[in-house]
Amino acid sequence: MRLLLLWPSGFVRVVVSGAAPERFVNLAARRGIPLWQLREEGHCIRGVMAAAHFLRIRPLARRSRCRVHVQARAGLPFVWRKVVRRPGLVAGALAALALIMTAGSTVLFVEVSGASAGHREEILAVAHRAGLRPPIPRFLLNGAALEEEVAASLPYVSWARLTFQGTLARLEVGEQELPPPPPPPTGPADVVATKPGELVYLLPLMGVARVQAGQRVVAGQVLISGVIPGRKGGEKETGPPRLVSARGVCLARVAYQAVVRLPCHEVVLRPTGRTWHGWVVLVAGKEIVLRGKVPFELYHTSRTRAVLGGRNGKPAVEVIRTTYHEVEPVTFVRTPGEAALAARDKALAEVLSQVPPGAEREVIEAEVEVRDEGATARVTAFTIEEIGRVMPR
């Protein structure tokens, strides 16, 4: 342990020989030169002393009529002297270290766990699109963004987590296990409208109709009631009502609408293709900006984080690379006619995205208002669809 503490400053193993080596030991101790691990070996004393003290022992050796031989040298100063004499060795060691660190922090393999066999290829494809393309240095990967991308792109993935083990990137996913559809209520229930519309066809299979075809209904309104008034002895005499689970077909005309306004002169920000990287290091809550002055006036940003060490979820060092994508303002000039067409197409696309997949499209109406400064398109799509849903009373 003592020698370990002496290693940074260096130490020498010496052999003291002569008529009275004990006298040398006493003189050294009295002069404040400590000696360690002294052993007598055949009229000599072997021991260890600090390298800095070795230059002070010559008068002591002369006075005690002893000879002091250096048997071995050890410690950082001696190692450093050897290293400085061999620059090629140092360069080789540094290159090897850099190679090991680079190879060790590069993702070469990707593994997906937690997904069913049929979904693995699709998950890998999404991860590939999000940047997980081996070989890639680990610090270039934005793990959080990749996890979000995988979870958002695939409907059957509820969460994703990216971990690294050496050169292996393991993408762990949790697939959604959707609960089975609830069984139709067996107790008393009504059929209610799920959205507003104009009822075009109503067929009660069980229960009593509360509305008629051609009538406008609102969301939540009871279409078929599960309460059947009671009768006695074939006469129209009201008894206690009977509660049933209402069933029926309720087709309605439903309208979907989108309004888009497009000016004739529109300013948009277009990427120029030039990028610049800013580096920030977070150490113990302190932010050290290594490269921070952005040379662009207008830009979009994206961030990549690399975490080194840490415990309990707190990183010891966090390296943040912010990529600045330069953008420039570009003015689009359209004629009123072009603005009208573009607004109509955009509104139509918006409307069609609202229509549920099972609905039958009846008619699409488009109304475009053109002015000098721009155009406004109002597109309405009418569908015929089932709007009834069984709701327990």
Next chain:
Amino acid sequence: MPERRRGRLGERVAEVLELPREVVFHVPRLVMVGNLHLTIENHRGVVEFGRDRLVVGLGEGQVTVEGEDLAIVRIGREEMAVAGRISCLRFS
């Protein structure tokens, strides 16, 4: 004041004030850990050193340490540590 009377006075003061004797009289202090380790404070140097015998000078007299495979772990101006299998400790 004669040396003897001064010694007696110092001894009484140390007794009344409960002071450590090795501090007041500068006498050696020996601490042994089993028979493997011996620390000597306030020594006066090594008189004789061998693998089975070590003689250390004290203020008044000497202490002879006998044993096997004796080694001085550390020796400084006032303190010395000895290791080995110590079998005998003799004051003279």
